[in-house]
Amino acid sequence: MPSQPTRRAFLATAAAAAVAANLRSARAQGDGLTGQGDGLTAAQVIDQLQKRAGVPWREGDVDGIKAGTAETLVTGVATTVMATADVLRRAAATGRNFIVTQEPTFYTGAEDGGGRAGDPVYAAKKALVDDHHLVVWRFSEHWNARKPSEPVTALANALGWSAYGVADADAIYSIPETRLDALIEHVRTKLHARGGLRWLGPPDMRVQTVLLSPGTTDLASTVARMPRADVILAGEPREWEAVPYVLDARPRKGLLAVGRILSLEPSAAACAAWVRSVVPQVPAEAIVVGDPYWSAAAQSDPGVREGVS
Numbered sequence: 001m002p003s004q005p006t007r008r009a010f011l012a013t014a015a016a017a018a019v020a021a022n023l024r025s026a027r028a029q030g031d032g033l034t035g036q037g038d039g040l041t042a043a044q045v046i047d048q049l050q051k052r053a054g055v056p057w058r059e060g061d062v063d064g065i066k067a068g069t070a071e072t073l074v075t076g077v078a079t080t081v082m083a084t085a086d087v088l089r090r091a092a093a094t095g096r097n098f099i100v101t102q103e104p105t106f107y108t109g110a111e112d113g114g115g116r117a118g119d120p121v122y123a124a125k126k127a128l129v130d131d132h133h134l135v136v137w138r139f140s141e142h143w144n145a146r147k148p149s150e151p152v153t154a155l156a157n158a159l160g161w162s163a164y165g166v167a168d169a170d171a172i173y174s175i176p177e178t179r180l181d182a183l184i185e186h187v188r189t190k191l192h193a194r195g196g197l198r199w200l201g202p203p204d205m206r207v208q209t210v211l212l213s214p215g216t217t218d219l220a221s222t223v224a225r226m227p228r229a230d231v232i233l234a235g236e237p238r239e240w241e242a243v244p245y246v247l248d249a250r251p252r253k254g255l256l257a258v259g260r261i262l263s264l265e266p267s268a269a270a271c272a273a274w275v276r277s278v279v280p281q282v283p284a285e286a287i288v289v290g291d292p293y294w295s296a297a298a299q300s301d302p303g304v305r306e307g308v309s
Helices: 007-032 042-051 085-093 120-131 150-158 180-191 219-228 242-249 260-278 296-300
Strands: 064-067 077-080 098-101 135-138 172-179 198-200 206-217 231-237 254-257 284-286
Touching: 042 135, 042 260, 077 085, 077 260, 085 098, 085 120, 150 206, 150 260, 172 180, 180 206, 180 231, 180 254, 180 260, 198 242, 206 219, 206 260, 219 231, 219 242, 231 242, 231 260, 242 254, 260 284
Parallel strands: 077 098, 077 284, 098 135, 206 231, 231 254
Antiparallel strands: 064 135, 172 206, 198 254
16 A cells, blocks of 8 residues: 655645746746746846846945846745744745845844854754755835835835825824724734734823834934824834933823834735735735744633734
8 A cells, every 4th residue: 555645745845836837927927027938047136136226226225136147037025024944934825935024034134144054943944945946136225215115105004004104204104093902903903913912001092193113213213203103103112212202202102012023014015015016026025024033921821812913
């Protein structure tokens, strides 16, 4: 009686089939851009994205290929906030070998192994990229420089606030009046937060204007725009800048910090849609990283619902 295939073998076969299907699609549609039937290389995809970036391309910036080779034939695109090992595996399993990431892949801004070449975590991730013939392209500075702000617009859309933007105020939204605790629950639900959400301010505080600050929140932008907002919805506020500023402004001001990843996750989905519009020859989808944190209370107290901050 023939043996049953293992789960690993099944996944490997499925991944190979996905890659083959995407490769056939890329080759069949390659004529639309290159004039050849061999599909698009990473270099050709990057060239199109750079030309349509909407801002002048600055060579030598943080953006660029961080792993893989420009000559690789692209079978699919995966956009993501952060190219974690899990994201890379999921991209490879669905035949998407060109990963567009917002954040560094190898843990530092420099991205190279350097003295960490012997680090098993770094080595395993590098091997994952090499084994699956992936290309990791960072697209952060230029994407964030687009106007209007892609991360802010995408976050507002995810929260259902796209119609509430204040015309003469950058990244400020005038929402239907609510309490701070109700706003917290709305944000938690819409962004699928499970443990990373933290806040400052009295729960019964009335809120009508919110400043959206995905990614890093520094003091300069906070001071410049906070007078017109009741609450700042931040990604990664610096605890020695924006946080004490809001603390000293209490009870008039509040702050919600959802974490860098959750605040930028909607932007990754918006980037996938943009990539599809620029290079329709290649399938492109966003891969969600998700909230990396768990609530300590939810883990230690069985009476607390799992995932509540």
